Amino acid sequence: MAHGVVQLTRRRFGETMRRDAWWLPPLGAFVVLSSFLVYATWAAFQNANYEYGPYLSPFYSPLLFGPSPHAWFRSAPAWLPAISPALLILPFPAGFRFTCYYYRGTYYKAFWADPPGCAVGEPRTTYRGERKLPLVIQNVHRYFLYFAIAFLFILASDAWKGYWFADASGAKHFGIGIGSLVLTMNVVLLSGYTLGCHSLRHLVGGYLDRMAGRPVRRTTYACVSCLNRGHMNWAWASLFWVAFTDVYVRLCAMGIWHDWRLV
Numbered sequence: 001m002a003h004g005v006v007q008l009t010r011r012r013f014g015e016t017m018r019r020d021a022w023w024l025p026p027l028g029a030f031v032v033l034s035s036f037l038v039y040a041t042w043a044a045f046q047n048a049n050y051e052y053g054p055y056l057s058p059f060y061s062p063l064l065f066g067p068s069p070h071a072w073f074r075s076a077p078a079w080l081p082a083i084s085p086a087l088l089i090l091p092f093p094a095g096f097r098f099t100c101y102y103y104r105g106t107y108y109k110a111f112w113a114d115p116p117g118c119a120v121g122e123p124r125t126t127y128r129g130e131r132k133l134p135l136v137i138q139n140v141h142r143y144f145l146y147f148a149i150a151f152l153f154i155l156a157s158d159a160w161k162g163y164w165f166a167d168a169s170g171a172k173h174f175g176i177g178i179g180s181l182v183l184t185m186n187v188v189l190l191s192g193y194t195l196g197c198h199s200l201r202h203l204v205g206g207y208l209d210r211m212a213g214r215p216v217r218r219t220t221y222a223c224v225s226c227l228n229r230g231h232m233n234w235a236w237a238s239l240f241w242v243a244f245t246d247v248y249v250r251l252c253a254m255g256i257w258h259d260w261r262l263v
């Protein structure tokens, strides 16, 4: 049987036969991720207006040191430079997101045009992939996962504390404010994102090259897979909401927004 030889010609950068608006998703990702990065960096350096009553901004949680009732310790060790407390903890959730398998595919397209879209010409002629430096470092994602899970417990604790309001005497009473719900929704969305992580799926249900056989591991694998199918939606929703939660607490602390008490 004769075989024909097909010559593939390399497309120029941006060249494609696609007729749809393929550039729209990467452009949207570029705008949203850039906006988030700028806002989160600004907020982290503010070192102010990150708490309001029982509410604590997730950008500053856990609050390790300080006179605030939210702080874990009263004073920082002498060797620690006087920097915003957000800068001490944000590298962990930031590292988790930056190395996320979904975000990698997204920002490789949106920021590096590598490629700009499926079947669209890219600027490079060589492909190093993620098996060599520097991108092999992305494999630390599985270790950031452990920190991300610990953060879920901390943020859940913050959300719970957001339902306990102090009266004039300092005694705490259960109540529900809009901020309580905002903090709770933040944990729900971050949990949906974190617990659908590809690395977690492997951790709970896989070995190096095969599935685990135990029923309990198969079941947990199925649960993580269920969340994983919507990983993109969880990723964007949780990104938006964590920023909104900081905005909410910040504007309440600045006296620009009033926190409505429902109960």
Ligand code: FES
Pocket (backbone or CB within 6 Å): 096, 100, 101, 102, 103, 141, 193, 194, 196, 197, 198, 199, 200, 231
């Ligand atoms: S793959 Fe996205 S959080 Fe792990």
